[in-house]
Amino acid sequence: MDRRWRKTLVEWARVKPGEKILDVCTGTGDIALEFAKKVLCKEIVAIDISEKMLLMAKQKGKKIKLQKEIVFLLGDGLCLPFRDETFDIATISFGLRNLSNYQKGLAEMGRILKHGGRLLILEFSPPEETSFSTLYQLYLSKFVPLLGRIISGSEEAYTYLSSSIQGFLKEEEILKLMSSNQLKNLFSKKLTGGIVSLYGGER
Numbered sequence: 001m002d003r004r005w006r007k008t009l010v011e012w013a014r015v016k017p018g019e020k021i022l023d024v025c026t027g028t029g030d031i032a033l034e035f036a037k038k039v040l041c042k043e044i045v046a047i048d049i050s051e052k053m054l055l056m057a058k059q060k061g062k063k064i065k066l067q068k069e070i071v072f073l074l075g076d077g078l079c080l081p082f083r084d085e086t087f088d089i090a091t092i093s094f095g096l097r098n099l100s101n102y103q104k105g106l107a108e109m110g111r112i113l114k115h116g117g118r119l120l121i122l123e124f125s126p127p128e129e130t131s132f133s134t135l136y137q138l139y140l141s142k143f144v145p146l147l148g149r150i151i152s153g154s155e156e157a158y159t160y161l162s163s164s165i166q167g168f169l170k171e172e173e174i175l176k177l178m179s180s181n182q183l184k185n186l187f188s189k190k191l192t193g194g195i196v197s198l199y200g201g202e203r
Helices: 002-013 030-038 051-063 102-111 131-152 155-166 171-180
Strands: 020-024 043-048 070-074 087-093 113-124 184-191 196-202
Touching (some): 002 030, 002 087, 002 113, 002 184, 002 196, 020 030, 020 102, 030 043, 030 070, 030 087, 043 051, 051 070, 087 102, 102 113, 102 171, 171 196
Parallel strands (some): 020 043, 020 087, 043 070, 087 113
Antiparallel strands (some): 113 196, 184 196
């Protein structure tokens, strides 16, 4: 599902030849690598605050011979080291939820976009109140930490994952924040029963 979600983001970006892409909170580089595999563009920059994550991203790129297609940078999503109006596309995948200030993060991504540039956000979201959402909440609160402990040995990390998803912003709140940062033509698209949402807008 994770691979499918990321491919959906890349498809909705509708990259044109010669455009510049910035992937914020790139983590281990999956979105940046997906862009490098699928589209022709002038430049792909992937930035993350974790040096260890970036090392893993570079290793992934080297393994599939795409490391030269991407510029990996160490940096903070709340203070992007780029001039205004530098990129045609900015993306953030499962990273907005981890920023300490959502408003500032969105403002920074809006700032570095050219006029007419696109922002795409892929993020977990609690599903609407249905019988499915009840099961999903149980899955998040009970099974995710347990599976995390069994598979990775890190129950704490998966407990954080669960709590951060359940406490995250609702769809209308994210769209309102995007609008307040001068983004227009906003849209949201629910994926996999609403447990993940894709948001988009133009500067």
